[in-house]
Amino acid sequence: MIIKKFQGATEAEAVLKAKEELGSSAVVVNVKTMKHRGVARLFKKDYVEITAALEEKIYVTGEIPQNVVKEDNAIEEKLDTLQSLLENKMKEDVVHMKEQEAEEKEKKRKQENEKENEKEQFVKLVYNQMIKNEVDEKYANQIIAEIQSLLRKETNMDTILAAVYQKIILKLGQIKTIHVEEDHQKVVFLVGPTGVGKTTTIAKIAADFKLNKDIKVALITADTYRIAAVEQLKTYANIIDVPLKVVYTVEEFNQAVKEYEQYDLILVDTAGRSHKNAEQCEELYHLVEDCNLGDEIEKECYLVLSLTTKYKDLMRILDVFGKLAMNGLIFTKLDETTCVGNVLNLRLYSGLPLSYLADGQSVPDDISVVNPQMIAKSILAEGGER
Ligand SMILES: Nc1nc2c(ncn2[C@@H]2O[C@H](COP(=O)(O)OP(=O)(O)O)[C@@H](O)[C@H]2O)c(=O)[nH]1
Ligand SMILES: [Mg+2]
Structure with a gap:
């Protein structure tokens, strides 16, 4: 004014x-x-x-008028100050925003690191569980390595565990059981070290085919080293009501098979061979490989192993018996161990399919076809729980 x-x-x-x-x-x-x-x-x-x-x-x-110009200048000065104040404030705001952004990024990075650590610990836990259940380190590492691509993007622990479980099942592979067709003779050898349960397992399998599958079953035993061994199988043969022939030579064996013409499944018990005794083993190879069954008769051979045997010994046994053409692995004495890691180890070490699993002395009940889901669960469970 x-x-x-x-x-x-x-x-x-x-x-x-x-x-x-x-x-x-x-x-x-x-x-x-x-x-x-x-x-x-x-x-x-x-x-x-x-x-x-x-x-x-x-x-x-x-x-x-001069005083008006002065007032005008004052206002302009004020405006200038205001503008520079505003500009400074804006500059400060931008700096502040950038700082906040950096902080957020850092926080996010920390959270991601935390998650990554959590995941790593979980994977370690899963790995340790496999080791505790006696999966060989080599195979446990392999399994973890094979899910790496999933681990890179997946954060859900259940999904990770499910992937490991699936991997184990995949590795356990297709199960091979004894398949018998009527009027199609099959001769099945069970071989393996002494005392693993070959004779008991033969009795269990014989009972299952005869009683549950209505297949005509006959038995041959080539285990003539101990009288008790023959007597043991005789007792089972009587109970199940199947014929049993005792053979000492390959010729006798061939003759016995001929006489069993009308039987669909012939189960052959063999003497337990120490994998350390080369001569004993040669005898067995001779029987299994040189027997003359003709083209009509199918021949199969299964290696029987006890789950109470150490992994190192199991590998040596496989090295020795592996000279025979083998169709599958039978594991016994599951009831005497909590660790089933060796089922996976031996499957991977030998490349042979898994077949049966015996879990007790009771004939005919304590045997079943290998259940990969059960094995995988047990491998990942605390204390090998089944
Ligand atoms: N706990 C347990 N014992 C078994 C099993 N299978 C066999 N056995 C026992 O192991 C011992 C040796 O069995 P045997 O059939 O004679 O073995 P082989 O020498 O291989 O013929 C016997 O006392 C059997 O009762 C199993 O799955 N679990
Ligand atoms: Mg025996």
């Missing part, structure tokens, strides 16, 4: 002066009639003084 006083002989003259200087927008805010003082009062006439006011920034044309 500009306020200024103007004088004139009359009010109109003073107003005119005001409008000339301040422009037509000037407003008269006060009018005073003034008298001269002292002697001058006698010679001079009264005059009028007005106070005119003008809002700033109204000037459009004409000369702008």
Whole structure:
């Protein structure tokens, strides 16, 4: 606001002066009639003084008074300050935002690291579980390595565990059982070390085929080293009601098979061979490989192993018996161990299919076809739980 006083002989003259200087927008805010003082009062006439006011920034044309220009400059300065303040504030905000972004990123990275650690620990746990259940380190590592691509993107622990479980089942592979067709003779040898349960397993299998599958079963035993061994199988043969022939030579064996012409499944018990005794083993190879069965009769051979045997010994046994063409692996004494890792180990070490699993001394009940789901679960369970 500009306020200024103007004088004139009359009010109109003073107003005119005001409008000339301040422009037509000037407003008269006060009018005073003034008298001269002292002697001058006698010679001079009264005059009028007005106070005119003008809002700033109204000037459009004409000369702008100095004080108005000053005020204008002040405002501009203020505006400039305001603008630079604003600019500074914006700059600060940008810096702040960038800092916040970096912080968020760091937080996210930390969370991801935490998850990664958690995952690593979980995988380690799964690995340890396999080792505790006596899976060979080599195979446990292989399994973990094979799910690496899934581990890179997956964070859900259940999914990871399920993938390991699936891998184990895949590795356990297709199960091979003894398959017998009517009028299609099959001769099946069970071989393996002493005392693993060959004779007991033969009795169990014979009973299952005869009683549950209605297959004509006959037995031959070539285990003539111990009288007790023959007697043992004789007892089972009587109970199950199947014929049994005892043979001492390959010729006798061939003859026995001939005489069993009408039987669909002939199960052959063999003497337990120490894998350390080469001569004993040669005898067995001779029997299994050189027997003359003719083209009509199918021959199969299964290696019987006890789950109570150490992995190292099992590997040696496999090295020795592996010289025979083998169709599958039978494991016994599952009931005497909590660790089934060797089922997977031997399957992978030999490349042979898994067949049967015996879990007790009781004939005919304690045997079943290998169940890969059960083995995989047990391998991943605390204490090999089944
Ligand atoms: N706990 C247990 N014992 C078994 C099993 N299979 C066989 N056995 C026992 O192991 C011992 C030797 O069995 P045997 O059939 O004579 O073995 P072989 O020498 O291989 O013929 C016997 O006392 C059997 O009762 C099994 O699955 N579990
Ligand atoms: Mg025996």
